[in-house]
Amino acid sequence: MARYYRKLALLAKIETAYGTDAAPTGAANAILATNVNFTPLEAEEVSRDLLLPYLGNPGVVLAKIYGKIDFEVEVAGSGTAGTAPAYGPLLRACGFAEVLTATTSAAYNPISGAFEAATIWGNFDGVKHVFLGARGNVSASFEPGKIPRFKFSFVGMLGTVSDAALPATTLTAWKTPLTVSKASTPTLTVHGSAAPAESFSFDMGNQVEPRFLIGAESIELSDRSAKGTLVVQASPLATVDWFARAQARTRGVLQLVHGVTAGNIVQIDAPAVEIGKPTQGQTQGILNYSIPLSFCTSSGNDEITITVK
Numbered sequence: 001m002a003r004y005y006r007k008l009a010l011l012a013k014i015e016t017a018y019g020t021d022a023a024p025t026g027a028a029n030a031i032l033a034t035n036v037n038f039t040p041l042e043a044e045e046v047s048r049d050l051l052l053p054y055l056g057n058p059g060v061v062l063a064k065i066y067g068k069i070d071f072e073v074e075v076a077g078s079g080t081a082g083t084a085p086a087y088g089p090l091l092r093a094c095g096f097a098e099v100l101t102a103t104t105s106a107a108y109n110p111i112s113g114a115f116e117a118a119t120i121w122g123n124f125d126g127v128k129h130v131f132l133g134a135r136g137n138v139s140a141s142f143e144p145g146k147i148p149r150f151k152f153s154f155v156g157m158l159g160t161v162s163d164a165a166l167p168a169t170t171l172t173a174w175k176t177p178l179t180v181s182k183a184s185t186p187t188l189t190v191h192g193s194a195a196p197a198e199s200f201s202f203d204m205g206n207q208v209e210p211r212f213l214i215g216a217e218s219i220e221l222s223d224r225s226a227k228g229t230l231v232v233q234a235s236p237l238a239t240v241d242w243f244a245r246a247q248a249r250t251r252g253v254l255q256l257v258h259g260v261t262a263g264n265i266v267q268i269d270a271p272a273v274e275i276g277k278p279t280q281g282q283t284q285g286i287l288n289y290s291i292p293l294s295f296c297t298s299s300g301n302d303e304i305t306i307t308v309k
Contacts, residue, residue: 007125008036009166010071012118012134014089018218019133019157022119026167032086032174033071034149038122040129041158042066064212065158066219067131069122074177075140075148077264077308081105085308086173090152093118094138095206095221096306105309110204110301115221120156128164131156135219139203140268142180142188148258148266155208155219178259186260190273190293191252193240195232198288200256202228202268202295202304226295226303234280234287242289245275251296267307271298 010031013024043062050058078085082103092098095115096108120131134156142148178184188197207223237243245252251272259265276292295303 003125003127005125007166008033009121009123009169010036011121011123011167011169012089012093014092015117015119015133018117021130021132021159024119024121026169028170029089030169030171031071031073031090032171033073035070035072035151037070038124038129039068040161042068064210066155066210067129067158068153068155069120069131070151070153072149072151074174075142075150075258075266076175076177077259077266078106078173079175079263081262081265081309083263085175087150089118090136090150091138091306092116093134093154094136094152094204095224105307107308108306110224110226110303112301117219118154118156119159120154123164123166126163126166127161129161130159132159133157133219135206135208135221137204137206137208139201141199141201142185142256142258143199144180144185146180147177148180153208155210157210157217157219175264178264180258184260185256185258187255187257190230190232190254190291191240191245191250191275193232195235195240198231198233198283200228200230202226202293204304228293228295230291230293231281232289232291234289242275242278242291246277246291249274254293254295262309265309267309269305269307270295271302272296 011024011029013022013029015022043065045060048058084106091108097111099107117133122129134154136154139151205225209220211220254270254273256268274294278289278291297303
């Protein structure tokens with residue numbers, strides 16, 4: 001019997017105890033994903049290197065076994081200000097703390113310890129793969145005329161693989177997104193400049209390491225270095241001199257607001273963004289600058305904050 005690529009139930013839930021299956025359900029923990037790339041079994045192949053009375057391949061033993069999964073979700077609100085969005089657990093498993101303010105916002109800021117982890121179940125048309133203790137990285141892209149998306153890349157300890165019926169999923173927590181535009185993305189300022197932008201992206205740069213020891217196995221988030229790229233329409237230097245700012249290593253504020261209705265607003269704030277070496281290009285015959293961004297900390301654990309409100 002054929003098995004179909006598009007028949008997928010993806011579930012994720014924060015673990016109470018690291019590496020212990022949190023048992024996500026289709027009713028409460030379903031992920032609405034796209035562009036899924038799945039590595040069900042990753043391992044080191046250790047050669048047996050046997051000496052025998054004849055030539056031939058002696059085979060290998062698999063060691064340090066884990067799995068990886070990458071996917072994207074749409075950037076949108078939760079529908080109600082002060083309620084965590086459906087992708088909140090994914091951000092938490094990528095080194096963010098969640099702070100809920102009733103009727104106001106759900107805020108996510110990076111942390112430097114006590115990292116949470118998630119159990120991820122992926123049922124690919126009847127075969128269920130379980131990853132435990134999963135931690136990962138998140139990036140995002142905003143481009144006019146397109147749906148903005150968070151891209152998540154997770155590494156998890158290999159749990160069970162089994163035949164299992166596809167679960168029913170409830171996806172009402174996932175809200176319809178807005179495409180990026182002048183109307184639906186009213187704010188994008190960098191160092192006080194609101195120059196028209198062709199795109200903005202960021203990557204938290206989490207270093208995620210499978211760690212296998214005698215007596216302990218885990219997925220560790222050991223470092224991060226957030227970076228991004230801004231492509232803006234070129235303007236006179238009197239308006240904003242990106243070249244001078246790059247040379248001076250000037251730090252400034254970045255803010256992006258996507259969405260205009262309470263319950264469906266996603267805001268990204270960065271207090272100390274350094275401008276990298278701009279490169280000049282063109283789109284539709286109009287000059288632009290592609291500007292690398294380094295998201296630095298201002299007071300610690302604040303280089304990028306994501307607020308859903």
